[in-house]
Amino acid sequence: MGKSSKDKRDSYYRLAKESGYRARSAYKLLQLHDVFGLLSIPSAAPRVVDLCAAPGSWSQVLSRTLPNTSRIISLDLQPMTPIQGVVTLQADITHPSTLPLVLNHLGGEKAHLVISDGAPDVTGLHDLDEYVQASLLLAALNLAVCVLQPGGNFVAKIFRGRDVDVLFAQLRTLFTRVTCAKPRSSRGSSIEAFVVCEGYAPPKGFEPSLERPLALGMLDDGLGEGATVELEDDGEVVEQTEKGEVVRYIVPFVACGDLSAYDSDATYHLPEGRESIDPVQPPTAPPYKRAVELRKALGGGGK
Ligand SMILES: C[S@@+](CC[C@H](N)C(=O)[O-])C[C@H]1O[C@@H](n2cnc3c(N)ncnc32)[C@H](O)[C@@H]1O
Known part of the structure; x- marks a missing residue:
């Protein structure tokens, strides 16, 4: 080319x-x-x-x-x-x-x-x-x-x-x-x-494998026996704990695993003037907090 x-x-x-x-x-x-x-x-x-x-x-x-x-x-x-x-x-x-x-x-x-x-x-x-x-x-x-x-x-x-x-x-x-x-x-x-x-620093007990998708594998391991995790079409995960409690949230990457999330009208822009190395801190939005909680639940610590 x-x-x-x-x-x-x-x-x-x-x-x-x-x-x-x-x-x-x-x-x-x-x-x-x-x-x-x-x-x-x-x-x-x-x-x-x-x-x-x-x-x-x-x-x-x-x-x-x-x-x-x-x-x-x-x-x-x-x-x-x-x-x-x-x-x-x-x-x-x-x-x-x-x-x-x-x-x-x-x-x-x-x-x-x-x-x-x-x-x-x-x-x-x-x-x-x-x-x-x-x-x-x-x-x-x-x-x-x-x-x-x-x-x-x-x-x-x-x-x-x-x-x-x-x-x-x-x-x-x-x-x-x-x-x-x-x-x-x-x-x-x-x-x-x-x-x-x-x-x-993989969470305790996390056994990486290509057999199972990464995110779901980790959730499965963390919820205990009797828990279920279901992937919805829009990338949302519905999690039912062993106590029957239902938690809904988006799991990282899952949204990328389903083309139903494809929206051809959306556009993305980088902020003006992003010319230099510009470290961006991890966000503190709910999914991030959820991940930290998940990590703690899995015994991996986290801030
Ligand atoms: C931007 S180039 C990488 C440039 C490289 N880092 C370098 O410095 O020369 C992206 C590369 O990703 C490769 N690629 C895309 N999909 C791939 C896949 N599924 N498995 C392996 N390589 C893949 C493409 O063949 C392409 O050579």
């Missing part, structure tokens, strides 16, 4: 060319590292998984920044030109066969960092794009919880939209700190941002 003249004028495009990076995206990871220190992994042999990695500029950053004792596994739907010190795999992150493949290449050890810059082919229909992006994020998160070691970090691209609050809520049940960041090199005109999830 040819580059537009806008891309060619872009300073990060030129910088990437000069530095031998395959894409300007390299600077997004470098800038996220500047703020969060993601690549300063306190291990003599860091293990990192780069999901949705083609053409490979994030993997190039990993290979140039991490010690050569590292294990770097990169995968994408598309074939990738090899990168020194990186295992490149062609796989679909939404396919169940991908997890065993990654685990196999990790040699029985868990990863310190999982990063995902996954993006679908954008249609221009914001809701649809946001939905597909969220599905990719969910696939990446499901893989991440299966391969991350406690304390590990997860970074993923998101499209900031309507469900961002519930997204935070979900992630906050699994990680100690969750921040939304937009690196300077991410175009201001794009609704793209990144969730930086630090300190993987």
Whole structure:
């Protein structure tokens, strides 16, 4: 696909060319590292998984920044030109066969960092794009919880939209700190941002598995015997506790699992002037509070 003249004028495009990076995206990871220190992994042999990695500029950053004792596994739907010190795999992150493949290449050890810059082919229909992006994020998160070691970090691209609050809520049940960041090199005109999830801290008793959807699996575990959880078409969950009490709320990601939520008239806007890294604190809206309560109920602590 040819580059537009806008891309060619872009300073990060030129910088990437000069530095031998395959894409300007390299600077997004470098800038996220500047703020969060993601690549300063306190291990003599860091293990990192780069999901949705083609053409490979994030993997190039990993290979140039991490010690050569590292294990770097990169995968994408598309074939990738090899990168020194990186295992490149062609796989679909939404396919169940991908997890065993990654685990196999990790040699029985868990990863310190999982990063995902996954993006679908954008249609221009914001809701649809946001939905597909969220599905990719969910696939990446499901893989991440299966391969991350406690304390590990997860970074993923998101499209900031309507469900961002519930997204935070979900992630906050699994990680100690969750921040939304937009690196300077991410175009201001794009609704793209990144969730930086630090300190993987799964709730007590949480057994990650691709067999069950993440959110429902956790709820199931937390409610006790006799409890039921039902997913409604609009993403609302109706929860009946063992005492028969009925609680209704939206579960993070579930709203993204059902195209009935698709609304082609909606539009999304980023605030003007979002040019620099701008950490956004997790919201304190009800779904977030609910997630904290849930986390406490599951024995995982939480603020
Ligand atoms: C923005 S690019 C990633 C750029 C990359 N981080 C880099 O720095 O070169 C998004 C990638 O997501 C990949 N992708 C989309 N859906 C995927 C899926 N289901 N499984 C694996 N990769 C996927 C696309 O093939 C595309 O290469």
